Amino acid sequence: MIKRHAIRLTPLMLLSLAWPVAAQQVDEDLPDESYAAEIYAVEAEDVDPAAYATLAREGEGDVWSCASCHGAKGQGNGNIPRLAGLSTGYIAKQLHAYAEGVRINHNMQYVATKLTDDEMLGLARYYAEMEAPSNAGPALGGDLDRGQELMIHGDWDINVPACYSCHGSSAWGVEQAFPSLAAQQPAYTYAQLAAWTDGRRNNSPLQLMQGISHALSDADRRAVADYLATLPAPPAEEPTP
Amino acid sequence: MSHSDQDPNTQRDPGRTTPQRIVIASAVAAVLVAVGAAIYAAGIFNPIAQSPDRDADRGEQIARQDTERRQAWLAERKEYTADPKATPPSLPVAETGYFIPNDVADAPDNQFGDSVRRGYEIFTNTQTNASQHVGNGMNCANCHLGAGTVPGSAPMWAAAVEYPAFRGKNKIINTMEDRIHGCFTYSMNAQNSPSGSPPPRDGDIYKDLQSFFFYMAEGAPLEGNLPGRGYAVPPEPEDGYSITRGETVFENNCAVCHGTSGEGRRDPNGRWIFPALWGDDSYNWGAGMHRVNTAAGFIKHNMPLGQGGSLTDQQAWDVAAYINSWERPADPRQLRDGLTVAETDERFHEHTPNFYGDEVRGDLLGDGIPGEPTAQQPPSIGAPRHSQQASR
Incomplete structure (x- = not known):
């Protein structure tokens, strides 16, 4: 290897x-x-x-x-x-x-x-540089209102900033380090939120996502994963000239 | 499986009739269900199903508890209004001890509620909803996190009850409108905005923002000096603060979001997501945040986002010094009063820890020329994902 x-x-x-x-x-x-x-x-x-x-x-x-x-x-x-x-x-x-x-x-x-x-x-x-419409949708029985709340406002009672405050106003990502979350498969998003907590994923800058996934309950993870799946897919990255 | 598993299928018990077997099977099933229910009810599955290090739906529990506490407070107040001999209501506070503000989502369905909601929209998306008076890439909510609700992040429920007040900064009695006018003048760098100035006095922007603050603060005592107000400045370290050490703190903790040149970042829609910390798109030399102590207080309790309190006091002071050791838009009072940088320094910057008028890296800080159109955004290292069309 x-x-x-x-x-x-x-x-x-x-x-x-x-x-x-x-x-x-x-x-x-x-x-x-x-x-x-x-x-x-x-x-x-x-x-x-x-x-x-x-x-x-x-x-x-x-x-x-x-x-x-x-x-x-x-x-x-x-x-x-x-x-x-x-x-x-x-x-x-x-x-x-x-x-x-x-x-x-x-x-x-x-x-x-x-x-x-x-x-x-x-x-x-x-x-x-590939652009493809969303084929994702809510699949985990998450509370979409709660998901939208987490996306737009976060929950400062548990020290969770809004998703958009790093991933962009449409959750299409911000430059290189902050990925698009929009139209992502909810089972995948949910699995990543679990992976940051249990250590299967350990590559978030400043451990930002570890702190957030620790704070989110299982219901919150399902809510936000399902909500993000309802958003329009991100545009293709512009090819480098 | 084992032989015994197959026994019931292969060997008939001649001593039992079919109804008897049904009764016995039902009884066994009932016992199994009862045992399962008992295990479930005892909650011993929870540690298996959930990570033991986090509470289930803690956010929901806190929200529900806060709502209940505010409702209890409202009931007490109602009783006291009707009967002055009743016990006056105590302060509605959360388990953490901090004041529980009204939630904007609960604002009444009337003209005042509409004003509260508009104020919230201006506060959280100042770039769009007060675009004519914003001359940089900032939103109110950049420095007042959680839409002005978070303790230690200069929450507006605490500020709302502290005005009118005399301020040393301008040496007059300031109403909340004056205070907001100051925010636009300095933190939002209105001199470089499309209109060139803060919102006109007595205008709706002030009214709506004040409705929003006032609504959140319902129940907070006037001049309450509530815990969580402002930015609690950590004690200045014995050895002072260092731009050089601050640079290391910045690279390790801040640059991933704010960029290696403190330039901030926008999303594919052109909206500012991470605010610029210095340069043309940041707050100007008259803003409170340019003071090392104020910035150290904000950073210590709020940065990195979601990890407030993780930096040491020394790191907070050092990185606050580093951020504020770069050029930023000019102090509007310099232009207003026709002063040199040295005169402005003497008149407005002498009594606080700051780098205005100092020479750092061979550059005299403060001599940026105000009013020029925003220079092209310097790209961060790495390719910007999309062409960064300006949102204003």
Whole structure:
């Protein structure tokens, strides 16, 4: 099994940063977890997502096709997540997280350990630049009013900020690190909220999601997962010029 | 399975009739159901079905309890209004000891309730609902979390009962309208807004915001000095505060949301999600938050979002210093009074810990030119997901 290491900022990587304003701010001691998504997105500018379409659709050797589980349009199904419209950096970061074992899922770990870094970036862009309507809907019997309350206001009695205050006003995500939640499969969203609490997922910047998932009751998790499934799907990420 | 499992199917007991067997089977079934119900009722499944470290529906329990406490308070008040000899109502407080504000969702279905709801909308989405008077990327609710309800985040139910008051900042008696006018002038940088100024005096924006505050504060005593008001400033560390240490705190705890250049972030709709902490889109040099002590108080109790209290006092002071050691829109009083930065520094910035008028990284802080259109948003490291069309 190939052990992949957390990304390290190297002088070469610094040079690859496209914007001088940003580059002057980046130090070598930046923590990986918080910046990984943004760094992968910069790296992904050099890969051509079209070159990885076959890998996504048909697989290759030991690597199963993404589409065999996530669907031809990347919409997901059941507890298989939607990928279409997630940010490039977020998807790439998750693939690395599976390969590194900080996200536990046997199927994804099997696949991710066989992918090269470039394949991860290419597949990430392929799905980020895909736009597909929602095929999700409430499925967990969650209280949609409570879900909307958590999305828009949060619940400060239990120290839970509104979902939108990090994931955006339409829950379409914010730049690279904060993924879209809209039109996500509710069983998947629910499973992630559980995974942050029980340690199967351990890659949230500043452990932000751990704190939130600890605070949410089972009913809250079902409510918010079902509510997010009612929202329109995110737009495709704009291709890098 | 084992042989015994199959016995009933393969061996007939000649001593029992079919009705007897039915009776025995029913009795066994009834016992099993009773045992299952007892286990369920005893709640010993809960630790298995739920993580032991969190209470089931704690948010709902607290909300219900708070509602009950407010209703009890209302009943006491009604009794006291009808009979002055009755016991006066005590303060409606939550289990935490903090005041329980009215919930906007319960505002009455009349003109006042409409005003409360409009005030709430202005407060939470100032960018849209007071767009003509906002000259940066801020919303009221950025610094008053939970739509002005959260203790330690300058909650509006506590502020509503503290005005009119004399303020050293402008050395006059301030009504709540004056106070809000000040927020627009400084924190919302109205000088750079489409109208160029705060909302016109006596206008609906003030009325609606005040209705909203007033409604939340129903039952709070005037000048109550309620716990949770303002930003409780942690004691200044013995060794002072350091921009250099603050930079490390910022990179480790703040930049993932606010960006490595403190530039803030917008969502694909162009709406500001993480406010800018310095630069053209942030609060100006006249805002209270530019003071290191005030920012340290806000940060200590509220940041990172959802993890208030996680930074040490030293870290809060250091990172407050770092954030406030960068250039931001000019102090509007400098332009108003035709002053130099040095004169403005002397007149308005001498008595608080701040970097106005200081030279940091070779840059004189405070000399930003006001009134210029907002410069193009500097991209954060990494690709912005979508073209960031301005929302205003």
